[in-house]
Amino acid sequence: MVIEKILNNNVVVTKDENQLEVVVMGKGLAFNKKPGDFISKDKVDKVFLLSDRGISQKFQELVHDIPLEYLTIAVQIIEYAKQKLNKTLNESIYLSLTDHLYTAIERTKKNIQMPNVLLWDIKRLFPEEFSIGKRTVEKIAIEYNVQLSEDEAGFIALHIVNAQTENPEMDDMYAYTKTMQDILNIVRYYYKTDFNEESVYFYRFTTHLRFFLSRVVNQTQHEGDVEEELLSIVQKKYGTAMTCVEKIQTYLTELFDYTMSSDEKMYLAIHIARLAEKNR
Structure with a gap:
């Protein structure tokens, strides 16, 4: 490996076997070295192949300091x-x-x-x-x-x-966490109960909510192949949960101008219904 740029004594920029720019780390890797010198792969502890040019440049600046x-x-x-x-x-x-x-x-x-x-x-x-x-x-x-x-x-x-997440901005993460909490509160107030947060059903619901909100934040609606007959069955069986989902829809419309697809509403209702049922 040939050194292209020295960031500090332990980190350098070079190219891999595919001629892609990589940042490599190893204790004393660049000691008494200069750009153009060879380094042994045996001394490399970690290779960073950062495909995003902007992230790679910022990473190099950070590591330098x-x-x-x-x-x-x-x-x-x-x-x-x-x-x-x-x-x-x-x-x-x-x-x-x-x-x-x-x-x-x-x-x-x-x-x-x-x-x-x-x-x-x-x-x-x-x-x-x-x-x-x-x-x-x-x-x-x-x-x-x-x-x-x-x-x-x-x-x-x-x-x-x-x-x-697909859009890793830390400021968005704070809003994302607050949105999760707001939706949990909507469900909690609607059913007039607190949920057992140690239960597997609460874990499944919050896991589903995390992936669902990732789509909401990125405005990537999921439109599946749910048949109308199945949707009708869910609406009849989980009518109370579907009403709760509509309250969540109102909240999402006001906050994100996001409209849930039929299958998003259905799966959210099923998770809410199971959570409420197992909490009795």
Whole structure:
């Protein structure tokens, strides 16, 4: 591999066997090296192939300015999250999470805390991602002797949730989380009850809601092949839930100017009906 650009002693820009630009990381990789010199693949710990040119450029700028350990821990957490969630994460997380961890650790060292107003909702709506956030906080405490707050575990969780969407903007993620909470409140108030948030039915409902809201935010309506006969059966069997869905539709129209398709309404009603039924 030939060095094209040195970002710091541990990170360089080069090209892979397909002549695609990659950022490679390894301890002391560029020590006493200059552009044009060869580096051994044996010294490379991680290869970043970032297809988005804008993200790649910002990532290079970030890596140039921060110590290797911040990038290392971010990569470890991202790989762990992919394995635990069994999902592909948007490549932008290498930039956003590395930057966040660097900022959070440096801020904590100065005894500056940032409250997370969504912490309670994050714990409830994204338990798997929050557990990864807590693991990150524990790892940083052990390896760097810096104790991040539980609020930071929530922020880390949001970065991971964010990386599962097609449009990974952190500001959108706050609105997305609030929208989930608003819909849960619509269902809760409609049925005049609280739900068992530890139940598998609540988990299934919130999981369905997450993917549904991803379509809403991106204005990509799902129009399936649901037959009118099946829709009619669902309307008769789950009439109460369908009425609740119409209240959700009113909310989505006002907020996103989004109209649910027939099958979106049907599947949402089925999840709501099961949640309400199992909560009795």
